[in-house]
Amino acid sequence: MRWGRCMVRMVLLLVASVGVALVWNALSPKGIPLVGQWNAEVGVVTPTPDADENAATVQTVEEAKALWMSGVVFLDARDSGSYEEGHIKGAVSLSVYDFESRFFDFLDAYPPDTLFVVYCSGRLCDESHRLAVLLKEGGYSRVRIFADGIPAWVAAGLPVGEGE
């Protein structure tokens, strides 16, 4: 066996894989961008970043508190069990895991120009990002993500609600 030829073929195999992968990713409806948003300082991390969403991210607890005080609707994107254990006081549960069954009630309750602040359990969870995407697809264009989510809210000693 000739090792040189083996090495060349390994490189060819890798190059062919890269080619197939890029074509597949470009054609697949599940394809993701070549570069994701993995910088937690910018906002919630996600493979499928959205430039508008990053610009609209609520970066600090103070900013979130100001929005909350002004009566903006907060949406908890986590599963309903986590919501019941503790959520930002007054926040409405809209779990991404049962979004479809709950969304019609939202269409009735909130006009399309409603400002929402969505959150999950910090910058490393992606439920808030997924909920923001779903809401935008559903016609709500004013959605902001509170990136630090419930842990920062609790740590700051701000009001928390429990139960349904």
Place this chain on the structure above:
Amino acid sequence: MKADVENGLMARVLPVLELLSRWVLGLLFIYAGVQKIIDPYGFAKTIYGYGILPGDLVNITGIVLPWVEVMAGGGLLLGVWPASSSGVISGLLLVFMVAIVYNIARGYTFDCGCFGAGDDNTGWGTVWRDTAMLIPAVGILLFKGRRRVCLCAGGE
């Protein structure tokens, strides 16, 4: 005389072992790759969870790596460039093992994403599993005899 008998036995057993190793490893890697290809979003998150690659490389790795697994696995299964395919697979296994051990060393365990998202957590178990796959992979790479059931380039 006894050595001849043993050699004859080895000459008959090793090619069968080589073929079985190729089929099993090939199927495992195709399966593992397909699980990731159907959920690139989840696999990119898994790669991010390993906390090793710079952010700009996470998505592209999530896109390309599963196809390397499928192509190399397919090479083993069909007997196309089997030695080169097993070389690539050995390399992948070594990279996986280093990534997992590095995270064990700093106290991280998480969904390993080995066969797609949400299967099992990293730990010494996954390292041993990788070792168990590395042995036949290296065996295929070093196999000197005539390979059975190969579509092309049975040597390399």
